[in-house]
Amino acid sequence: xxxxxxxxxxxQMAHTxxxxxxxxxxxxxxxxxxxxxxxxxxxxxxxxxxxxxxxNYGFFVxxxxxxxxxxxLRLSDQVTVVSEFTSQSPVRMMWQQDIxxxxxxxxxxxxxxxxxxxxxxxxxxxxxxxxxxxxxxTEVSE
Amino acid sequence: xxxxxxxxxxxQMAHTxxxxxxxxxxxxxxxxxxxxxxxxxxxxxxxxxxxxxxxNYGFFVxxxxxxxxxxxLRLSDQVTVVSEFTSQSPVRMMWQQDIxxxxxxxxxxxxxxxxxxxxxxxxxxxxxxxxxxxxxxTEVSE
Amino acid sequence: xxxxxxxxxxxQMAHTxxxxxxxxxxxxxxxxxxxxxxxxxxxxxxxxxxxxxxxNYGFFVxxxxxxxxxxxLRLSDQVTVVSEFTSQSPVRMMWQQDIxxxxxxxxxxxxxxxxxxxxxxxxxxxxxxxxxxxxxxTEVSE
Amino acid sequence: xxxxxxxxxxxQMAHTxxxxxxxxxxxxxxxxxxxxxxxxxxxxxxxxxxxxxxxNYGFFVxxxxxxxxxxxLRLSDQVTVVSEFTSQSPVRMMWQQDIxxxxxxxxxxxxxxxxxxxxxxxxxxxxxxxxxxxxxxTEVSE
Numbered sequence: 001x002x003x004x005x006x007x008x009x010x011x012q013m014a015h016t017x018x019x020x021x022x023x024x025x026x027x028x029x030x031x032x033x034x035x036x037x038x039x040x041x042x043x044x045x046x047x048x049x050x051x052x053x054x055x056n057y058g059f060f061v062x063x064x065x066x067x068x069x070x071x072x073l074r075l076s077d078q079v080t081v082v083s084e085f086t087s088q089s090p091v092r093m094m095w096q097q098d099i100x101x102x103x104x105x106x107x108x109x110x111x112x113x114x115x116x117x118x119x120x121x122x123x124x125x126x127x128x129x130x131x132x133x134x135x136x137x138t139e140v141s142e
Numbered sequence: 143x144x145x146x147x148x149x150x151x152x153x154q155m156a157h158t159x160x161x162x163x164x165x166x167x168x169x170x171x172x173x174x175x176x177x178x179x180x181x182x183x184x185x186x187x188x189x190x191x192x193x194x195x196x197x198n199y200g201f202f203v204x205x206x207x208x209x210x211x212x213x214x215l216r217l218s219d220q221v222t223v224v225s226e227f228t229s230q231s232p233v234r235m236m237w238q239q240d241i242x243x244x245x246x247x248x249x250x251x252x253x254x255x256x257x258x259x260x261x262x263x264x265x266x267x268x269x270x271x272x273x274x275x276x277x278x279x280t281e282v283s284e
Numbered sequence: 285x286x287x288x289x290x291x292x293x294x295x296q297m298a299h300t301x302x303x304x305x306x307x308x309x310x311x312x313x314x315x316x317x318x319x320x321x322x323x324x325x326x327x328x329x330x331x332x333x334x335x336x337x338x339x340n341y342g343f344f345v346x347x348x349x350x351x352x353x354x355x356x357l358r359l360s361d362q363v364t365v366v367s368e369f370t371s372q373s374p375v376r377m378m379w380q381q382d383i384x385x386x387x388x389x390x391x392x393x394x395x396x397x398x399x400x401x402x403x404x405x406x407x408x409x410x411x412x413x414x415x416x417x418x419x420x421x422t423e424v425s426e
Numbered sequence: 427x428x429x430x431x432x433x434x435x436x437x438q439m440a441h442t443x444x445x446x447x448x449x450x451x452x453x454x455x456x457x458x459x460x461x462x463x464x465x466x467x468x469x470x471x472x473x474x475x476x477x478x479x480x481x482n483y484g485f486f487v488x489x490x491x492x493x494x495x496x497x498x499l500r501l502s503d504q505v506t507v508v509s510e511f512t513s514q515s516p517v518r519m520m521w522q523q524d525i526x527x528x529x530x531x532x533x534x535x536x537x538x539x540x541x542x543x544x545x546x547x548x549x550x551x552x553x554x555x556x557x558x559x560x561x562x563x564t565e566v567s568e
Contacts, residue, residue: 012320014313014449018442018501021266024204025170025440029298032167036296040360050360062166066208072266075444076324076334124163124214154462156309156455158302160359165298171440178438182502192502217302218466218476305550308488309454316451346450350492356550408447408498 004084005041007034011077021072027111028065031097034081035060035115046132058127060093060117067113077101079110086114090128093117146226147183149176153219163214169253170207173239176223177202177257188274200269202235202259209255219243221252228256232270235259288368289325291318295361305356311395312349315381318365319344319399330416342411344377344401351397361385363394370398374412377401430510431467433460437503447498453537454491457523460507461486461541472558484553486519486543493539503527505536512540516554519543 009030017023036050039060043053073079082098099111121127151172159165178192181202185195215221224240241253263269293314301307320334323344327337357363366382383395405411435456443449462476465486469479499505508524525537547553 012313012317013443013445014316014451016444017439018444018446019201019203019266019439020444021203023440024207025167025174028167028170029296032298033296036360051358054359059161061161061163061214062211064208064210065166066206068206069204072203074335075338076320124161154455154459155301155303156307156458159297160300160302160304161297162302167298171438174440175438178502193500196501216477217480218462303485303487303550305487308491309451309458312451312454343445345445345447345498346495348492348494349450350490352490353488356487408445 004082005034005038007037007081007083009033009079009081011073011075011079013075015073016075021074022077024069027067027069027099027113030079030081030099031083031095031113031115032062034083034097035095035117038083042133057130058119058121061120061124062115063092063118064116065113066115067111069111071101071108071110073099073101073110080107088129091119091126093119093129146224147176147180149179149223149225151175151221151223153215153217153221155217157215158217163216164219166211169209169211169241169255172221172223172241173225173237173255173257174204176225176239177237177259180225184275199272200261200263203262203266205234205258205260207255207257209253211253213243213250213252215241215243215252222249230271233261233268235261235271288366289318289322291321291365291367293317293363293365295357295359295363297359299357300359305358306361308353311351311353311383311397314363314365314383315367315379315397315399316346318367318381319379319401322367326417341414342403342405345404345408347376347400347402349397349399351395353395355385355392355394357383357385357394364391372413375403375410377403377413430508431460431464433463433507433509435459435505435507437499437501437505439501441499442501447500448503450495453493453495453525453539456505456507456525457509457521457539457541458488460509460523461521461543464509468559483556484545484547487546487550489518489542489544491539491541493537495537497527497534497536499525499527499536506533514555517545517552519545519555 011022015022015026040050043050080100082100084096086094086096095115097113097115098109100107101110102108119127119129153164157164157168182192185192222242224242226238228236228238237257239255239257240251242249243252244250261269261271295306299306299310324334327334364384368380370378370380379399381397381399382393384391385394386392403411403413437448441448441452466476469476506526508526510522512520512522521541523539523541524535526533527536528534545553545555
């Protein structure tokens with residue numbers, strides 16, 4: 001079964017705007033953080049740091065985001081980003097990412113998104129992801 | 143015919159990330175800026191400042207964003223956000239927003255997005271947009 | 285003896301700029317996060333959430349920042365913000381905040397700052413801090 | 427006499443936080459924007475784009491910021507950043523930057539800062555600024 005990774009994040013002052021809630025663009029930061037923590041785990045399981053990964057392989061760029069905002073988030077809220085691969089090819093990856101608030105027993109969906117990534121080399125040209133990243137879907141610890 | 147508003151923006155250091163290009167979440171800031179300038183014009187044509195509008199009516203919150211990233215943007219790039227209403231109801235508005243780079247004679251599409259807004263009062267509850275905003279689509283000067 | 289609070293933070297893509305290092309304004313976010321976590325602990329020891337604190341008392345606004353940037357920070361770096369009260373009056377607080385990188389045994393100073401805060405009510409007017417906040421300097425657990 | 431450059435900026439939603447005013451770290455973005463526009467003019471007077479400048483010479487990194495926040499800024503406020511060189515050496519530059527609000531006839535000081543920059547090459551090592559930048563103080567048009 002595919003993994004779902006859970007990344008806790010707390011809303012900071014810098015995330016909010018003058019309507020009193022989290023500014024919509026910062027949800028993308030939350031999701032980027034969650035994905036990078038999964039990549040970090042995958043790198044660790046393959047004996048390298050993410051810095052070494054960026055140096056030796058390349059990095060992911062965002063090709064598309066489709067996000068629905070369902071409930072506002074406020075200062076100091078504890079949120080959890082639940083991330084899951086939904087598909088991948090040698091050069092692309094699709095993620096489903098849900099932003100939840102509240103405690104585990106009464107979680108509420110605050111936003112849900114599909115995020116498409118492409119893998120590129122330092123020259124920003126498309127590149128195949130390293131094969132061991134393919135196992136990420138099921139074998140990287142949550 | 144429906145208006146298309148053109149908002150010039152220059153890429154600043156704060157917009158970029160360590161891959162050398164504009165960080166994906168900042169495209170949402172560019173589009174937010176472009177929409178707020180249209181609102182500003184609509185308010186001016188109705189004899190009020192945007193501050194008065196927020197005080198007396200309410201504000202728009204983003205309900206969904208569907209964005210495709212097509213070409214990277216770099217430091218100092220001059221971009222133009224081309225914004226257009228595609229539909230609206232008393233409580234919702236749909237925008238098409240295209241981010242272009244290059245000069246007018248050789249513009250290239252760097253990102254395109256559909257953005258759905260809802261209108262809310264200060265209590266964050268849905269509210270009808272003021273009727274004069276309905277004329278925005280065709281009557282507000284570009 | 286005065287407390288020093290240690291707040292770990294990991295550098296994310298959103299913090300960096302196209303020079304390859306953390307954009308200078310984001311150091312202020314790191315320090316704001318560290319101070320808010322201290323406030324959270326103080327609130328918890330007094331049986332309230334930070335949200336209740338903001339509702340019932342007010343909040344801190346930054347009056348001045350004096351920051352020296354000493355070493356660059358890069359993507360994925362683990363940093364620690366070391367925060368300490370240096371003085372306080374009924375309406376003002378001074379913090380010394382040092383941003384360190386590396387492991388505890390070989391920490392290096394990357395930035396150091398003095399931050400002056402004022403306490404204000406919801407109307408943004410100066411207000412006395414609640415008395416129990418005065419004990420924060422020595423009695424709030426690290 | 428030394429130049430003072432005036433850079434208009436309008437406060438956007440992304441600049442504000444849930445206290446209703448501009449988040450303190452974004453003042454540093456305003457000042458960075460103002461400095462980069464001066465650099466752009468200097469480059470233009472020397473027949474190059476800022477991109478060419480970054481490629482061929484290097485860039486400025488912030489060594490220290492000393493900023494006083496005096497009056498809050500709010501959504502849609504029109505501000506002007508008034509920037510001036512106060513001193514420079516082959517490898518460092520000092521700026522005085524004042525953030526003003528209101529119309530020219532009744533400007534009010536909202537923040538003032540001293541910003542110290544160092545010039546570095548792509549390897550992030552200190553480097554001498556090109557000589558023609560020395561003339562920036564008096565000869566670059568406002």
